[in-house]
Amino acid sequence: MRRSIATVSLSGSLQEKLIAAAAARFDGVEIFENDLLFFDGNAREARLMAEQLGLKITLFQPFRDFEAVPVDVFRRNLDRAERKFDLMGELDAPMMLVCSNISPLSVDDDELAAAQLHDLAERAAARGIKIAYEALAWGAHVRTYGHVWKIVQKAGHSHLGVALDSFHTLALNDDPKGIAEIPGDKIFFMQLADAPRLNMDVLSWSRHFRCFPGQGDFDVAGFTAQAIAAGYSGPLSLEIFNDEFRAASPARMAKDGMRSLLYLEEQIRGIQTEKARAPGAPKGPWVDLIDPPPQPNLKGLAFLEFAVDPSTEAELGQWIEGLGFRRHGRHKTKDVTLYRQGSLSIVLNAEAESFAHSYYLFHGVSVCAVGLWADDPEALLRRAEVFGAQRFEERVGPDEAPMAGIRSPDGSLVYVVGENFNPARDFTRDLATPASETSISTLEVDHVGQALPGDQFDTWLLYYRSIFGLQPAETLVLPDPYGLVKSRALTNSSRTIRFPLSFSESNRTVVARSLTTFSGAGVNQVAFATDDIFGAARQLQDRGLKILPIPENYYDDLAARLGLDDNFISQLRAINVLYDRDASGGEFFHVYTQSFQERFFFEIVQRTGGYDQYGAANAPVRMAAQARMARPSSVD
Ligand code: MG
Numbered sequence: 256m257r258r259s260i261a262t263v264s265l266s267g268s269l270q271e272k273l274i275a276a277a278a279a280r281f282d283g284v285e286i287f288e289n290d291l292l293f294f295d296g297n298a299r300e301a302r303l304m305a306e307q308l309g310l311k312i313t314l315f316q317p318f319r320d321f322e323a324v325p326v327d328v329f330r331r332n333l334d335r336a337e338r339k340f341d342l343m344g345e346l347d348a349p350m351m352l353v354c355s356n357i358s359p360l361s362v363d364d365d366e367l368a369a370a371q372l373h374d375l376a377e378r379a380a381a382r383g384i385k386i387a388y389e390a391l392a393w394g395a396h397v398r399t400y401g402h403v404w405k406i407v408q409k410a411g412h413s414h415l416g417v418a419l420d421s422f423h424t425l426a427l428n429d430d431p432k433g434i435a436e437i438p439g440d441k442i443f444f445m446q447l448a449d450a451p452r453l454n455m456d457v458l459s460w461s462r463h464f465r466c467f468p469g470q471g472d473f474d475v476a477g478f479t480a481q482a483i484a485a486g487y488s489g490p491l492s493l494e495i496f497n498d499e500f501r502a503a504s505p506a507r508m509a510k511d512g513m514r515s516l517l518y519l520e521e522q523i524r525g526i527q528t529e530k531a532r533a534p535g536a537p538k539g540p541w542v543d544l545i546d547p548p549p550q551p552n553l554k555g556l557a558f559l560e561f562a563v564d565p566s567t568e569a570e571l572g573q574w575i576e577g578l579g580f581r582r583h584g585r586h587k588t589k590d591v592t593l594y595r596q597g598s599l600s601i602v603l604n605a606e607a608e609s610f611a612h613s614y615y616l617f618h619g620v621s622v623c624a625v626g627l628w629a630d631d632p633e634a635l636l637r638r639a640e641v642f643g644a645q646r647f648e649e650r651v652g653p654d655e656a657p658m659a660g661i662r663s664p665d666g667s668l669v670y671v672v673g674e675n676f677n678p679a680r681d682f683t684r685d686l687a688t689p690a691s692e693t694s695i696s697t698l699e700v701d702h703v704g705q706a707l708p709g710d711q712f713d714t715w716l717l718y719y720r721s722i723f724g725l726q727p728a729e730t731l732v733l734p735d736p737y738g739l740v741k742s743r744a745l746t747n748s749s750r751t752i753r754f755p756l757s758f759s760e761s762n763r764t765v766v767a768r769s770l771t772t773f774s775g776a777g778v779n780q781v782a783f784a785t786d787d788i789f790g791a792a793r794q795l796q797d798r799g800l801k802i803l804p805i806p807e808n809y810y811d812d813l814a815a816r817l818g819l820d821d822n823f824i825s826q827l828r829a830i831n832v833l834y835d836r837d838a839s840g841g842e843f844f845h846v847y848t849q850s851f852q853e854r855f856f857f858e859i860v861q862r863t864g865g866y867d868q869y870g871a872a873n874a875p876v877r878m879a880a881q882a883r884m885a886r887p888s889s890v891d
Contacts, residue, residue: 256542258516259313259492261285261446265505269294269301272505277308279509279643285314285446285492286348298345313490314387314444315343316352321375322388322406323361323368323396336375340382350385350444352418355394355403363396369409376415387418387443392427392457399429404437416443419482420494422450422465425473426457431481439486446494447519449473451730465495467515469720470713476522483523484530488542491516499710507664511714514643518721520544547641548634550724555751556700557626557672558600559781562615568592568605571620571851575601577800578783578848578857579791584685588652593682599699599783600626600678610649614666620852622778624660624668625703626678627723627752632671636661639722655681661722664714665776669723701860702744702753702869704780706766709758711776712743719745719754731871735878737763744869755780755869765881769854779855788844788861792830795846795859803847803856803884805831809876833873841866847877849884856881 265272269290390403449471468475524544580594590606604611614623645662660668719725725745738761745754759766769779785791810828835843841864848857
């Protein structure tokens with residue numbers, strides 16, 4: 256399908272918007288009139304610029320408050336339209352979007368609306384222009400696509416058709432099934448937007464909270480599939496009004512937009528394939544939808560890689576040994592150390608000529624890569640490329656195993672490895688360390704938490720959702736002593752991968768302070784799972800790891816809140832273990848280390864009875880304790 260984006264969705268000057276759209280490989284753009292007004296050139300020059308970049312102008316918008324008005328207003332409106340048609344001629348824009356009237360001057364009269372739109376279409380036809388009529392969810396009299404279609408039918412003009420906008424339909428909970436009944440050639444244009452479900456007036460919701468399909472809660476794929484079933488084959492065009500998008504880098508937003516459309520196409524293909532299986536299902540109509548390698552089957556985390564420098568390497572190494580890992584050995588050719596515990600591996604990378612070092616320069620000591628076990632690594636790498644992510648391969652020495660990864664939005668890497676991967680392959684065993692040293696019975700990585708700048712959340716959500724097939728849980732709002740933190744976990748269905756994302760608008764919270772100066776985002780939490788939390792917590796203590804002290808009040812409250820017995824409470828209290836329980840009796844035990852240079856911390860968790868959360872009830876206590884431990888100078 257042709258892919259388009261409205262200029263209003265991106266920040267910057269018209270030139271910056273067009274360059275960003277072209278770089279993200281859009282076929283076309285909807286020109287929003289304001290972008291022309293602020294453009295330092297005329298409409299013809301805007302057209303030439305788009306042409307130079309290989310972009311078609313798919314639509315000119317918006318034209319407001321036109322139909323169902325008294326005759327004197329109607330005449331003025333026609334004059335107004337003629338001037339826009341002149342402009343569209345210069346732009347070489349083939350279609351104008353007319354939004355349903357919101358003016359108190361308009362009347363509830365479909366016959367009049369149809370007659371006036373017919374006249375408009377007649378004038379447009381003379382210029383070779385089409386009119387796409389769109390129902391605004393807050394229109395004075397016309398608010399649904401069904402009503403628009405009724406009026407378009409009454410008007411009966413070849414140059415007048417329906418514009419569909421997923422937001423207006425889905426925000427009103429209107430059923431999109433009727434779209435399939437509209438002849439495909441009378442659906443002139445499709446604008447797509449998603450949004451979080453919010454309880455607010457629909458106008459403000461639309462103007463400030465739209466997001467790309469896949470970033471919100473609407474079934475945009477189901478909506479779009481109806482139009483394609485009807486025979487629509489025009490562009491799929493993103494029209495996003497969002498305060499954060501308008502402030503963010505247009506290049507990043509355009510790239511996200513393209514990723515979102517590709518992900519949407521994959522979902523529509525899935526819906527079509529499902530439908531075609533039904534007995535007696537009609538064949539087609541088929542349009543050209545992308546067909547990427549399927550979503551991966553991820554089996555968990557194979558390893559974590561930290562970027563370090565010689566001064567932090569030793570200290571972090573001690574922490575990792577404190578967590579029960581054993582120093583396994585050094586890399587054959589690189590300044591890299593491997594630590595192991597059971598099937599878990601942690602790599603400290605201090606190699607000067609490496610990806611890790613370049614990451615270190617921007618992020619300081621940090622997790623620069625994670626390794627994921629995947630059923631079919633090559634398929635996942637190709638899938639990532641289809642969705643616009645970069646593939647990464649570092650130089651390898653003779654006889655070393657090559658390893659490919661996917662570049663994440665902050666420049667960190669997700670390496671993808673298959674079941675034959677041996678993390679120790681390129682390492683020389685460190686004979687000084689006894690192999691039999693007892694470990695802490697951590698079984699696997701439970702979750703890896705990332706702190707993000709607030710305006711990057713949607714980018715990461717879409718990245719993990721489209722490429723890795725992770726699905727978001729609900730958004731939690733957690734109080735830090737110095738501001739609110741929002742948190743949302745992304746997981747796969749087998750729960751072998753759990754990535755909670757957190758961000759805060761305040762720059763004084765624990766989450767905000769863990770952000771790095773340059774790109775911001777980064778891992779701020781690594782949680783390991785155990786089947787013996789009390790044993791594990793005791794071992795951490797015995798190994799001298801700095802445990803986060805939990806205040807007495809927490810345990811008093813816990814006892815009262817959950818009706819726990821004194822013995823159990825004193826067991827928890829003795830080793831700073833926090834506790835949570837879900838509605839069906841599943842339990843969660845967890846203990847935190849203090850923060851490493853205020854950048855990240857470790858956690859050991861134990862889940863029982865199918866507990867599927869992250870102890871959100873305890874997060875405020877943890878953040879308050881972390882704030883107390885922070886260097887006084889950083890809490891200004
Ligand atoms: Mg619209």
